[in-house]
Amino acid sequence: MKFKLFLLLLASVHVIFANEVKFGKVSKEEVSETVHPIEADAAAAILYKKEWVYYEYNYENGWSMTKEAHYRVKIYNKQGFDWATLQVPLYVSGGDEERISGVKGVTFNLVDGKVVSEKLKKDGIFIEEVNKYRRKASITMPEVKEGSVLDIEYKVSSPLFWYMDDFWFQYDIPVNVVDIRLDIPQYFIFKKYSKGFYPIDVRESRENRSINVSYRSQDQSGYMARTSRKSGSLDFYETVYQVNTQNLPSLKEEAFTNNIDNYRAAIKFELAATQFPNSPYKNYSLSWEGVAKSIYDFNSFGTELDKTRYFEEDIDNLIAGKTDNMEKAMLIFEFVKSKMTWDDYSGATCSEDGVKKAYKEGSGNVAEINLMLTSMFRYAGLNANPVLVSTRSNGIPLFPTTDGFNYVVSGIEVQDDVILFDATEKNSYPDVLPNRVLNWMGRLVRKDGSSSQVNLIPDQPSREIHYLNAKINEDGSVEGKSRTQYFNQFALSTRGKLSKTDEETYLEEMENTHGEMEISSYALQNEKELSKPLIETCEFANEGQCEIMGDKIYVKPMLFLAETQNPFKMEKREYPVDFIFPRQKKCMIGLTIPEGYKIESLPESSVVQLPEKLGTFSYQIVAQGSQVNVNVSMQLASAIFPANYYDILKEYYKKMVEKEAEKMVLSKI
């Protein structure tokens, strides 16, 4: 019987470890594989990714967090060589810094049918002091060729125990197997969030742990104080989170996509509370109310927002005698925009300098400018509050965390609405915010700790209206006058472009985008009057607009305003299409045909609609004598279209481009 038991034991041990991937133990199959079994054109793949996060305690330094990582990477072809270099960011905060240790690496190659290995040496490891806040470890593997399998492991220990990097599961190469484990002592309450399109299952369990703590103790007995080392054990339980998942597809960037990271499978852990022995339960954020409250507790937010003395006198003078709230708001908004220049740094909280210094210097980061604005609004008696925002490049804030936000604007609550202000952009207007801000929802946080969601994407389409009045000449050239009106977001971006370039360069660019056009008598209206649409007028002459075949002239009635290419060319779409804001383009065109010609045929009028009134394209054309009038409107009522709308959207654009490409035919009388 003894014998049998032993065998059984062995067998079970074997079963347990069968799936375990051990560093340095690579199978011949892995090394000889030439193509990824699922994604045949993958340049490389992550065969295995293991990360284990656990806590350690030491009497002198307190808690610290350690992450052990093991990656196994397969290189299929030369395009995948970049994956033979791993970069690990290391944060530095005050005197605390993350440290990397135990870096080990082995490259495996198949040589004459045998697996041959080469170890990573010190000369393949570099630590770079990027700046005050960040260091970076770069690890590059030796003997990398097509077919190589790379094993890399390292450890990062961090005194920043409250901050945990996100766990990513998808890259632009496929990932075969992922094992993630987190052991979180009972004193830390983390909340987890998953995001991305690919569902990730997290298992939770509880385990007991005991650690030995040795500490110094001072004995006051006798003449001299004596220090001795004592030790005790700390018993507690840990919450264990585990993810074991397989075969995650690669993720590829597509045109018209908001930040691709929004769709990447990931799990985020944020510290929700701490409960240390003999200390009160301490709660951090993790409900929207919590976020609102905790961000007010930050000195760089709440305290800065409360400061008013530095501007009181200026604002008193500015709004003296004014009683209308909106008038006061506009005066203050314009004042901040003209006084302050954004230093291009984002942030939902102020820098070390704070609002007062920013005000004095006339420049600051986002929070300094927009918190200052909010506090001036409040000072003037307006119901203003900060609205936390995550910019497009920062991704969508799906869950209530403070570090999910990297930007702040100001919101004034009126009746059932909130009017949004962003003074970082000189040409912005109430409710007309820079594109970077137009990312899903913002969070308005009130002083009393309450908060509410604010839609950042405008409901109303921004409009662009073109009026053309043109004469077609017998030689195929076209000349005429153009008047273009830009509203809201279009006005903002055009004004932005104009203020960054001189007129000559701007016009050259415009001529070049319209092909062989020459522009004269260019004039702008309302360049500085932001409440009104921006109006551009000019005269144009364009040589190459018509085709002459035999004695007929073929010409697109929309001339150079016709869209010539469908922006959606790809067969498949994985992620939503993001147009940033809803929009409408209208063209009203009057054409005079050359003398001695008649209209032989015109394109037919037509209307194309997207389902659920999400968009309408209408093309109306009528002729009267030698005059042709074209009226075209193209509208997208939503900024975002889910990926399953892609085919419909592509078809909509196809029909639009086809219609706009149709030509009217003029023939000699």
Next chain:
Amino acid sequence: MRVIVPLLLFLGLQFSFSQDYSYHNIPEELLKNADAVVRLDEMSIVVTAQDQMHISSKRVVTVLNEQGNRYIHAFAFYDDNDKINSLEAKIYNKQGEEVKKIKKRDFLDQSAVAGGTLYSDSRVLFMRYTSNEYPYTVEFTKTYTTPDTAFAPPWSFLDGYRVSVEKSKYSFKVECGIPFRHKESNFDAFPIEMDATTNQVSYSGTNIKALKREPLSPPFAEFAPNVKIALDRFHLEGVNGSASNWKEFGKWIYDKLILGRDQLAPETINKVRKLVKDINDPYEKVRKIYEYVQDNTRYISVQLGIGGWMPISAEEVDRVKYGDCKGLSNYTMALLNVVGIESFYTVLHAGGQMRHMDPDFTSMEGNHAFLNVPIDGKDLWLECTSQITPVNHLGTFSDNRNVLKITPNGGEIVKTHQYLDEESYQHTKAEIFASVNGSVKGNVEILSKGIQYNQKFRHTIKSALEKEEFYKDYWGYINNLSLGEITFKNDREKIEFLENVEISAEGYLSETDGKLLFSPNLVNRDLQVPERSRNRKRDLLISRGYLDEDEFVIHIPQGYKPETLLPPTKLETKFGSYEISIEETEQGILVYKRRFLAKSGRYTKEDYKLYRDFRKQVARYDNSRIILTKI
């Protein structure tokens, strides 16, 4: 005492200018076409020893608008050897009143590892300042000391386009008796004065107007005034050197940086010998070795100290199987040497814009290294950082320029191959079937050589998605394009690339009044028309030419015949020639032929408009359509 002298000198410099930086003092002519005006740009260099150079500079820039911020240059690059003695910036408002002072400790310190480099020891101190008004002025002063006298700072009186200069002063002084050389370029058209003695040279430029960027113009350095300086005895990262011409300079590089770095382990030597043991043809040997390097190494750049100039040893590369351009070139050279083929490490300026090593002035220059292999009196070139470039394919990265070949006897300036216009060849063949419903479908075969090969051969490592993106962009003018099978044949020996692509598109033919209209040039339209260039000041430069020949067989829909065909067209200009013809060879089959030769060359500024007209015509002909009517 050594330190005190230059310190005093710097102090003197600080006090000698107390200028009025008011915007209103800028001469009107300097504001035109400018985003910034350099009020004063002054640098003075004192060489006190072969390994000690003191540099003090002061730069005052009035920034006129947001674009002008890039000309402030308030930064200091440094590495472990350099000592930055002082650094300070002052900000002045439009009226020229000082509004802020930024001290050295307020400058941000950051690593300055260049893109594409994994690690280096370069760092940068830079100023962070956002102005809330334009114009404003920044005065930036810096003094530093470096042992690396191999790099005597050159001087550009103009920093680029859209910036003008009120005063630019440069002086170079040698206090240790080392002879030095200087070369002035493009001074003629600019108000610059020069003053030279045996141990000192100085320049002063006043009121230099801003230049406007012009499309297809010669490179900036070719017409902007600049000065190059070099010491005959110099120091670089712990290594002394001496040279007054390229021969000596190359000799120094060979002796100090290359020699002895070609040792290899016996196993490697055996392996390599085995590789070529049955090959007699030296060219074939080169190919074998080069492919061995390409299959076994990759590019990783690490630049530390002298490692920025000295290749890591062949033994090291052999162990880790990676290296930068220097390391991989030296490694390949060592392997070739083992099999009895002599090759030469070569330094150059690599990049799409052809930049030459100056044959008339010897100084530390170049940004890349590759390998020269003379076989039977002909030069072969090996780009050792690429895993896919064929033997002797230069591409736009290193073609047609002066490079410095390093031999055991010294340096030698030689020129790399210039691709003749006809050598950069593309032949497109297509057979297309058009149907009554307006769709087309067919097969396209494209053969590319020369520079056109260069643009294609990386296709082989593209993913399916990238290929789809490429062709849908290449044929962007075909709406509703669908791609079928795509295959490539990369002939690395002949340096030819063959693409085979199945295509189809709905609605290619448009119907008007029962007639079908379409453009017979389906798959090779050259629609790029250069931008308009008003009041052009500089020559037209077309760096590289090409020749395209096309033959498309088009099966028109049944029941239709051509109503109009394009008349045979031939355009003959000094910029090239363009020829198209279309013929109905048998009923229902049209054959479209096209030949387009775009010539390289240098032309006058007046020619620009003519060139643009030529390209406009080409674009128009390539777009032009024919009409089919029912039989």
